[in-house]
Structure formats: structure tokens, C-alpha cells
Amino acid sequence: MTVKQPDLRAVRTDKAIRKAFEDMIMAGDRPIKVTELAKRAGINRKTFYLHYDTVDDLIDSYVADAKADLLNRLRKHSVDNYVRQRGLLIQVLSDFYTANQQFYAYILQLGDDTGRVRRLEAEVTEIVARQIADAEHISMDDAMLVVTFSSSTILTMLRLKTAGKVHFSVAEMQSKIAALNVGGLKAMGNLPI
Structure with a gap:
């Protein structure tokens, strides 16, 4: 049985999304919009949606x-x-x-x-x-x-x-x-x- 290795690019992207989200929360940004979150994470909106359905899903x-x-x-x-x-x-x-x-x-x-x-x-x-x-x-x-x-x-x-x-x-x-x-x-x- 082979163990599937995690996609390192997906892991890095998820970390970037979470870091951007946490930075926005701590900065008091409200409401958090996917466009701004993706921009701060250095990704496009479509990439965000590959990881999460909504900001609520991220939360x-x-x-x-x-x-x-x-x-x-x-x-x-x-x-x-x-x-x-x-x-x-x-x-x-x-x-x-x-x-x-x-x-x-x-x-x-x-x-x-x-x-x-x-x-x-x-x-x-x-x-x-x-x-x-x-x-x-x-x-x-x-x-x-x-x-x-x-x-x-x-x-x-x-x-x-x-x-x-x-x-x-x-x-x-x-x-x-x-x-x-x-x-x-x-x-x-x-x-x-």
C-alpha cells in the first residue's frame, strides 16, 4: 500500500490563505471578502474556492x-x-x-x-x-x-x-x-x- 503524499503547493496555499485571514481578523477588517483575502494571500479567487466554499467555510x-x-x-x-x-x-x-x-x-x-x-x-x-x-x-x-x-x-x-x-x-x-x-x-x- 502506498501512502499518498500531500500536495505541497496546496499546503502552502492553504497556509497563505489562513495567514491572510488571520492578519485581516487581527487588523479588524470586516467584512472579510474573498477578493481581498485572495489578494493578501497572493492567489486568485478561483484558487481560494479550490480550498474553501466560502469565508464561513474557512472559519x-x-x-x-x-x-x-x-x-x-x-x-x-x-x-x-x-x-x-x-x-x-x-x-x-x-x-x-x-x-x-x-x-x-x-x-x-x-x-x-x-x-x-x-x-x-x-x-x-x-x-x-x-x-x-x-x-x-x-x-x-x-x-x-x-x-x-x-x-x-x-x-x-x-x-x-x-x-x-x-x-x-x-x-x-x-x-x-x-x-x-x-x-x-x-x-x-x-x-x-
């Missing part, structure tokens, strides 16, 4: 890449490890978000495309919850509650950190969220509860 490719990255990170550990090791899911999610801050910056700067990020998070949450429900013989509702609580909390806090609204280190954040998961607000120590 969706970023979301698909992030989803694949997150699922690969999650699959490195067994469901049993997630259940037994408090804070492991939070650690994996933190590592993913930290490694993909640039992706979130690009997508969230588009303004109206935050729904893509929410869909990504919802799809991954459902996949992880299904695995936990099956492995631990609990209801899907209970598994969704566990995964949603952990993932939405850490992702929200990491977004706030990226925006400069909270100043915990990632390690402090992980520790505090793990403590909250186990002990509720009493675990925070000096709170008058």
Missing part, C-alpha cells in the same frame, strides 16, 4: 481543527482516569484553551460567530459525557451535568483571564475550581458560609 475549518485538537487531548486519558482523578478534566481543558487562545481570539473577534465556539463546546461536552455515562453506568443527564459544570467553569474563567478580568494563574484557577467541584463554596476557605 468552520478553524473550529474543526480546534475540535480535533480537544478530542485528541481528551482521548489521551481513559474515562476511568477522569472519574478517579479530580481536576484532570479541568487540566486538559485548561491546556487546550491555553494552547488555542489565538484561535479563540480570531473567532471571538468576529463578533457574531461566537455560536461556533458554543457549538464546539457543546459537541465535545456531549461526547465526553456519553463516555462517562457509559463507563460509570450513570444517566446521560448526570454525566452532562458533571462535564458541563467542569468545562463551562474552566472555559469561562480562562476567557476572563484572557480578557484581563481575573488575575489567577492557570494553576491557581485549576486548583480553586477543583476545590469548588469537591467541596462547594466552603472549600474556598475564608468565605463566611
Whole structure:
């Protein structure tokens, strides 16, 4: 069996399209038009359409890449490890978000495309919850509650950190969220509860 080698020209073109797109996003260019994107990438419009159907299709490719990255990170550990090791899911999610801050910056700067990020998070949450429900013989509702609580909390806090609204280190954040998961607000120590 022969392994088909990637077309290096197509790979270079795709990198050029993505670089031009990212530069336009960071520069605040809106709306992003294929003509301008192709020009900045040093290609013609037809070449862009050989790679992507629309600019939305290009954006969706970023979301698909992030989803694949997150699922690969999650699959490195067994469901049993997630259940037994408090804070492991939070650690994996933190590592993913930290490694993909640039992706979130690009997508969230588009303004109206935050729904893509929410869909990504919802799809991954459902996949992880299904695995936990099956492995631990609990209801899907209970598994969704566990995964949603952990993932939405850490992702929200990491977004706030990226925006400069909270100043915990990632390690402090992980520790505090793990403590909250186990002990509720009493675990925070000096709170008058």
C-alpha cells in the first residue's frame, strides 16, 4: 500500500490563505471578502474556492481543527482516569484553551460567530459525557451535568483571564475550581458560609 503524499503547493496555499485571514481578523477588517483575502494571500479567487466554499467555510475549518485538537487531548486519558482523578478534566481543558487562545481570539473577534465556539463546546461536552455515562453506568443527564459544570467553569474563567478580568494563574484557577467541584463554596476557605 502506498501512502499518498500531500500536495505541497496546496499546503502552502492553504497556509497563505489562513495567514491572510488571520492578519485581516487581527487588523479588524470586516467584512472579510474573498477578493481581498485572495489578494493578501497572493492567489486568485478561483484558487481560494479550490480550498474553501466560502469565508464561513474557512472559519468552520478553524473550529474543526480546534475540535480535533480537544478530542485528541481528551482521548489521551481513559474515562476511568477522569472519574478517579479530580481536576484532570479541568487540566486538559485548561491546556487546550491555553494552547488555542489565538484561535479563540480570531473567532471571538468576529463578533457574531461566537455560536461556533458554543457549538464546539457543546459537541465535545456531549461526547465526553456519553463516555462517562457509559463507563460509570450513570444517566446521560448526570454525566452532562458533571462535564458541563467542569468545562463551562474552566472555559469561562480562562476567557476572563484572557480578557484581563481575573488575575489567577492557570494553576491557581485549576486548583480553586477543583476545590469548588469537591467541596462547594466552603472549600474556598475564608468565605463566611
